[in-house]
Amino acid sequence: MEADRKVSLDCYSQNGYRGMLMLACAVLSWILIHRWSQRNKKGPKTWPLVGAAIEQFLNYDRMHDWLVQYLFKSKTVVVPMPFTTYTYIADPANVEHVLKTNFANYPKGETYHSYMEVLLGDGIFNVDGELWRKQRKTASFEFASKNLRDFSTIVFREYSQKLHGILSQVSFQGQVVDMQELLMRMTLDSICKVGFGVEIGTLAPNLPENLFAQAFDTANIIVTLRFIDPLWRIKRFLNVGSEALLDKSIKTIDDFTYSVIRRRKKEIKESRESCKDNKVTEHESLAACEYFHHFIILMTNFHDQMKHDILSRFIELGEDPESNLTDKSLRDVVLNFVIAGRDTTATTLSWAIYMIMTHSHVAEKLYSELKTLEEDQAREENVTLLQYDTEDPDSFNERARQFAGLLSYDALGKLYYLHAVITETLRLYPAVPQDPKGILEDDVLPDGTRVKAGGMVTYVPYSMGRMEYNWGPDAASFKPERWLKDGFFQNASPFKFTAFQAGPRICLGKDSAYLQMKMCLAILCRFYKFTLVPGHPVEYRMMTILSMAHGLKVNISRRP
Numbered sequence: 437m438e439a440d441r442k443v444s445l446d447c448y449s450q451n452g453y454r455g456m457l458m459l460a461c462a463v464l465s466w467i468l469i470h471r472w473s474q475r476n477k478k479g480p481k482t483w484p485l486v487g488a489a490i491e492q493f494l495n496y497d498r499m500h501d502w503l504v505q506y507l508f509k510s511k512t513v514v515v516p517m518p519f520t521t522y523t524y525i526a527d528p529a530n531v532e533h534v535l536k537t538n539f540a541n542y543p544k545g546e547t548y549h550s551y552m553e554v555l556l557g558d559g560i561f562n563v564d565g566e567l568w569r570k571q572r573k574t575a576s577f578e579f580a581s582k583n584l585r586d587f588s589t590i591v592f593r594e595y596s597q598k599l600h601g602i603l604s605q606v607s608f609q610g611q612v613v614d615m616q617e618l619l620m621r622m623t624l625d626s627i628c629k630v631g632f633g634v635e636i637g638t639l640a641p642n643l644p645e646n647l648f649a650q651a652f653d654t655a656n657i658i659v660t661l662r663f664i665d666p667l668w669r670i671k672r673f674l675n676v677g678s679e680a681l682l683d684k685s686i687k688t689i690d691d692f693t694y695s696v697i698r699r700r701k702k703e704i705k706e707s708r709e710s711c712k713d714n715k716v717t718e719h720e721s722l723a724a725c726e727y728f729h730h731f732i733i734l735m736t737n738f739h740d741q742m743k744h745d746i747l748s749r750f751i752e753l754g755e756d757p758e759s760n761l762t763d764k765s766l767r768d769v770v771l772n773f774v775i776a777g778r779d780t781t782a783t784t785l786s787w788a789i790y791m792i793m794t795h796s797h798v799a800e801k802l803y804s805e806l807k808t809l810e811e812d813q814a815r816e817e818n819v820t821l822l823q824y825d826t827e828d829p830d831s832f833n834e835r836a837r838q839f840a841g842l843l844s845y846d847a848l849g850k851l852y853y854l855h856a857v858i859t860e861t862l863r864l865y866p867a868v869p870q871d872p873k874g875i876l877e878d879d880v881l882p883d884g885t886r887v888k889a890g891g892m893v894t895y896v897p898y899s900m901g902r903m904e905y906n907w908g909p910d911a912a913s914f915k916p917e918r919w920l921k922d923g924f925f926q927n928a929s930p931f932k933f934t935a936f937q938a939g940p941r942i943c944l945g946k947d948s949a950y951l952q953m954k955m956c957l958a959i960l961c962r963f964y965k966f967t968l969v970p971g972h973p974v975e976y977r978m979m980t981i982l983s984m985a986h987g988l989k990v991n992i993s994r995r996p
């Protein structure tokens with residue numbers, strides 16, 4: 437009896453082993469056949485079930501260059517992932533199809549929206565359809581206004597001068613400085629002033645701690661990680677790991693944002709009341725009091741100016757009960773404009789300074805363009821340029837102030853070489869290095885690639901700028917001259933130079949960004965020479981924006 441049971445157990449385990457062996461053979465064959473079938477594939481090789489997730493995960497920190505490598509071999513690269521498929525495109529014809537010709541089929545989409553919602557909510561960056569159209573219309577109206585342009589020129593000049601002041605001090609003390617950190621402070625202060633009419637002062641000389649900016653960066657890194665982390669929803673549900681940190685960061689961000697909204701609403705209310713009072717007085721005493729009349733004009737201008745910042749326009753809209761604009765919607769507006777205006781511009785300025793300092797002939801050509809403009813403007817405006825000594829802080833700073841005063845909107849428009857330097861920087865280091873879109877219905881791209889509903893298609897500005905098939909054999913070189921013809925700046929097709937996207941959702945702040953970048957670089961490159969701190973590593977960090985992982989540590993010397 438006992439022996440019978442032993443025999444049957446032995447048979448059972450032998451059968452079990454056999455079964456397992458057969459299963460293992462079947463799985464192995466499946467994997468081998470799967471891998472064999474891809475032997476001629478140009479994109480990354482995949483594994484059953486997990487697709488290319490392992491390779492993508494292993495290359496996460498250098499993802500943009502990982503894509504360059506594949507897009508170099510093929511203009512379209514398909515990367516299957518566990519729950520979706522990413523199609524990366526670098527051919528301008530495909531990009532035009534996705535961003536313009538068949539725009540309606542390629543929205544931000546549900547996946548992108550659900551990943552980014554915690555940070556961007558229903559702001560312009562993160563919505564489609566009617567919600568997007570309405571915000572786009574309101575914001576376009578604002579960006580087209582001359583009032584906003586004039587106000588921005590003043591604000592950008594003021595904050596660039598503040599930055600100059602800090603750099604002047606640093607240079608006289610012979611200290612090292614992280615330019616990216618300072619530029620992030622400058623652009624945050626500027627977007628808050630231009631976008632929401634509030635002064636937040638992170639670029640004060642004592643460089644106060646900046647909890648909002650830190651939380652914003654953390655949140656940005658974590659939401660980007662969600663695109664390749666299939667476990668993020670579980671982590672979020674359990675509130676552990678990166679998702680717990682995200683939750684904490686969002687609370688800090690919200691505290692800041694709601695305080696900006698409250699402050700702005702209060703200021704608008706006070707300004708309206710004070711304008712009402714002053715206008716009554718104006719009628720009563722206009723003739724008698726010249727000084728007071730002047731004051732009223734200032735107040736009225738101030739009121740106009742306040743009405744023209746972007747947040748105020750949305751607050752005004754919110755006063756109409758039919759608009760359905762809540763404080764949460766305003767929060768989303770604010771955060772979307774912060775992400776639009778702060779990180780993109782500061783990042784581009786950082787890479788531009790890095791490019792200028794590592795290409796000495798570019799630094800010299802730029803310096804010469806700025807000196808010529810200085811002389812021309814001074815002549816035109818009948819201004820005598822002050823003599824200065826680079827070893828004397830007072831005369832040095834005074835002359836920089838005089839130069840900044842000459843930088844009107846029109847004067848900046850004459851700086852074609854500077855414009856080319858910025859554009860060339862964006863070609864190689866686009867602030868938004870890749871930009872995914874959802875797919876509503878199955879479609880065929882102009883090059884014949886089939887894309888399936890529910891997947892994602894991503895145009896890749898970082899790769900596009902480096903492809904010889906787009907820019908010729910010198911694609912990898914930094915050459916501002918490629919943008920100039922007879923000394924004048926020449927644009928390229930927005931479907932080839934995609935740093936600002938293209939089509940109906942093209943960046944709304946492009947002109948404003950150039951204005952700020954030109955103002956800042958004109959002042960900095962006229963008066964300073966930058967050199968990288970020896971051994972400082974310059975590489976990007978993986979997040980939605982191409983920022984520098986370790987900042988940009990430089991030494992600064994003053995120029996005559």
Ligand code: HEM
Nearest residue numbers: 560776777780781784867868935936937941943944945949
């Ligand atoms: C170097 C600076 C900048 C670059 C490279 C840049 C690039 C871009 C890109 C690639 C997009 C498309 C993003 C997407 O698909 O979601 C975009 C959209 C947008 N940008 Fe910019 N941007 C810059 C500066 C600014 C500034 C300073 C502002 C405003 C203050 C701004 C406002 C916007 C807005 C509102 C959108 C959304 C447009 C829409 O979805 O209809 N940008 N930008």
